[in-house]
Amino acid sequence: MDDTKQIQNDKDKAEIINRYRALLRSTEGKADAKDKKMIRKAFNLALDAHNGVKRKSGEPYILHPIEVAIIVAREIGLGPTSIAAALLHDVVEDSDYTLEDIERMFGEKVARIIDGLTKMSGVFDQNISAQAENFRKLLLTISDDLRVILIKIADRLHNMRTMESMPHHKQLKIASETLFIFSPLAHRIGLYTIKSELEDLSLKYTEPEVYRDIALKIKASRAGEMKYLKRFSSKIRDSLKREDLEFTIKERTKSIYSIRRKMVNQGVSFDEVYDKFAMRIIIDSPPEREKADCWRVYSIVTDFYRPNPDRLRDWISAPKSNGYESLHTTVMGPDGHWVEVQIRSKRMDEIAEKGYAAHWKYKEDRATSDNLDQWLSRVRDLLENPESNAVEFVDNFKMQLFSDEIFVFTPQGDMRNLxxxxxxxxxxFDIHTDIGLHTLGAKVNGKLVPLSFNLKSGDQVEVITSQKQKPKEDWLNYVKTSKARSKIKQSLKDDYNKMVDKGRAVLERKLNFIKVRMTESNIQRMVNHFGYKNPQELFYKAGMGIVDNKMLKDFAKDTQGGIYQYLRSKIRRQPSQPKSQQTVKTESSTLVFGPNEEKLDFKLAKCCNPIPGDEVFGFLTSNEGIKVHRSDCPNAISMQSKFANRTIRAKWVQNEQSSFIANILIKGIDTVGLVNKVTQIISNDLNVNIRSIGISGEDGVFEGNITVVVEDRVHLNNVMDKLKKVEGVVSVERKFAGSAK
Structure with missing residues (x-):
């Protein structure tokens, strides 16, 4: 291939040619001669732009855009335009080629996608306010062309697959970002397979020990589990054949991340996760028969195995808003094992695997199209009212990504996802902003309900409106959608600003009457005299009539009194720090920070109580200096993703002997003298100081919380290992104190 003659290394050249041919194979059936010519042209341009550039791993950089293009083509299922854009996605940012060059060579469509991808670069490399502003740009691009975010997800997936050569702190940062935004985005768009891989790879770097432990257990049990699933499905296969159904059955175990999530949420061990087994039945049925055939398969499965009625999920009759359609049930299989069974058509499976990317292939299916349009409409609504608080803006959008869904009906029978x-x-607010702003009340299934009522799937809702009604502040306690929240806040803000303007004029008129000038210094004195936060609150109270003539006359009697109050308030704002909350001094610390391993003042976070030996990081708080958290702290992912610029590498070093507090959760079967055995092992045998202990039992089982003072992680592990050997003890684990504020 003449196009690679610039590449000096023969091994690199062979690998590039090999991967490029793999890309071409992945386009078979999707690209004609003209399309292949465009892809070849994009490859040549990318090859020139990235010539001589290496990745951290040492491989040629050009392999990255090729692999991203393969993911786009093979795993997401996009066409030639997206494949070309994937090959070119880093060209404008990393070389001298401009967007105008791209548009001239490849046309407006490819250039628009490249523009969106270039704008998105660096979204997570700045402080949170800049992140949120760039994230807004990202969402604007999504609402314009969904292919941009699909290619960006492919880019992130390949980066996650190839992170081994990166420094640990960068791995942690990228993995946290992935869990925080990219994984829920992939889920929301319907890329379930990619979403699961992103989660597993993120766990590999955020909690490596947990990942390895679960991965090894899955590997050890996989052969037996697959054998079990084959036995489970044999009767079903025979029955499906007798019904003359064309089908495929896929047996699998759940992802590492989903198993870990169940272990944490349910407080159980790996062996106690009861539905690790899963089976998918995919039927090849025409569109007019696929729903009926799916229910036929459900009937066959439940003829053999008893279903759990609480675990039936019908997303065929009411698809998710991202177009996902499937019938899920959990049944009791042989030997008392629960098995999740997913039933769907071939068309449904492709949409489930490739999300909205498969939507274009089945664009005649209006249900899928309407769901896509509805979600993009919500994204646009969110962008129309950007929050002044950047963190809240990102959190509101994430809430929309993560939330489970219900479906409700209008009085006319139209279905809405919420x-x-x-x-x-x-x-x-989902029906129309104007209806939301003037909501007076609501009827659910014909009965009047409070506005705080929690809707359920299948409810029919009628909204009662009045032009005299306006949003109230307590409405914010009732709403879940970012659209409703932003519209209510905007309305309240507009009303507040109008009252502030009115109050300014009222205050000026009243001050003139009592011969007091409305200067900035007098306004500030009044703010402090009346105990308000700022001048806006003073004007608002004046507009509401709360600051009356008597109050103003009292203030005017002694302006020196106003100055005195101001000085006192300044002193009150800077109280001396209680000794118990003083910053830990470096002389007694065992931590160093940053690449230069400097000794800095810090505090140990109470939410996770780190001790020497734990993997930790520092977090620069707004008013308490550096706080040190464990890397597996429940708040770690959020902090490292949202405030990456405020996280600092931290490392334990050998220093003078120190003591640290650790919390232990112990569970088991209640036995006589259990508390005495536990305290004797800790206090007498191990000579460890117990700060507090609480053990409660019910119906033959017990649970206990023990707080001990240890030297480091090795010391703590020794304590926990001894406790595990106590008769009746089932599990001993380290416990988080709670969520950080």
């Missing part, structure tokens, strides 16, 4: 526990106010 987050779980949505209120009639959410429904009203």
């Amino acid at each position: 987050p779980k526990n949505a209120s009639p106010l959410d429904f009203a």
Whole structure:
């Protein structure tokens, strides 16, 4: 291939040619001669732009855009335009080629996608305010062309697959970002397979020990589990053949991340996760028969195995808003094992695997199209009212990504998708902003309900409106959707600003009457005299009539008194720090920070109580200096993703002997003298100081919380290992104190 003659290394050249041919194979059936010519042209341009550039791993950089293009073509299922854009996605940012060059060579469509991808670069490399502003740009691009975010997800997936050569702190940062935004985005768009891989790879770097432990257990049990699933499915296969159904059965175990999530949420061990087994039945049925055939398969499965009625999920009759359609049930298989069975058509499976990317292939299916349009409409609504608080803006969008869904109906029978526990106010704003702003009340299934009522799937909702009605502040406690929240806040803000303007004029008129000038210094004195936060609050109170003539006359009697109050308030704002909360001094610390391993003042976070030996990081708080958290702290992912610029590498070093507090959770079967055995092992045998202990039992089982003082992680592990050997003890694990504020 003449196009690679610039590449000096023969081994690199062979690998590039090999991967490029793999890309071409992945386009078979999707690209004609003209399309292949465009892809070849994009490859040549990318090859020139990245010539001589290496990745951290030492391989030629050009392999990255090729692999991203393969993911786009093979795993997401996009066409030639997206494949070309994937090959070119880093060209404008990393070389002298401009967007105008791209548009001239490849046309407006490819250039627009490249523009969106270039704008998205660096979204997570700045402080949170800049992140949120760039994230807004990202969402604007999504609402314009969904292919941009699909290619960006492919880019992130390949980066996650090839992170081994990166420094640990960068691995942690990228993995946290992935869990925080990219994984839920992939889920929301319907890329379930990619979403699961992103989660597993993120766990590999955020909690490596947990990942390895679960991965090894899955590997050890996989052969037996697959054998079990084959035995489970044999009767079903025979019955499906007798019904003359064309089908495929896929047996699998759940992802590492989903198993870990169940272990944490349910407080159980790996062996106690009861539905690790899963089976998918995919039928080849025409569109007019696929729903009926799916229910036929359900009937066959439940003829052999008893279903759990609480675990039936019908997303065939009511698809998810991202187009996902499937029938899920959990049944009791042989030997008392629960097995999740997913039933779907071939068309449904492709949409489930490739999400909205498969939507274009089945664009005649209006249900899928309407769901896509509805979600993009919500994204646009969110962008129309950007929050002043950047963190809240990102969190609101994430809430929309993560939330489970319900479906409710209008009085005319139209179906609307809403987050779980949505209120009639959410429904009203989802119908139209003007209806939401003037909601007076609501009827659910014909009965009048409060606006705080939690809607359930199948409810029929009627909104009662009045032009005299306006949003109230307590409405914010009732709503779940970001659209409703932003519209209510905007309305309240507009009303507040109008009252501030009115109050300014009222205050000026009243001060003139009592011969007091409305200067900035006098305004500030009044703010402090009346105990308000800022001048806006003073004007608002004046507009509401709360600051009356008597109050103003009292203030005017002694302006020196106003100055005195101001000085006192300044002193009160800077109280001396209690000794118990003083910053830990470096002389007694065992931590160093940053690449230069400097000794800095810090505090140990109470939410996770790190001790020497734990993997930790520092977090620069706004008013308490550096706080040190464990890398597996429940708050770690959020902090490292949202405030990457405020996280600092931290490392334990050998220093003078220190003591640290650790919390232990112990569970088991209640036995006589258990508390005495536990305290004797800790206090007498191990000579460890117990700060507190609480053990409660019920119906033959017990659970206990023990707080001990240890030297480091090795010391703590020794304590926990001894406790595990106590008769009746089933599990001993380290416990988080709670969520950080």
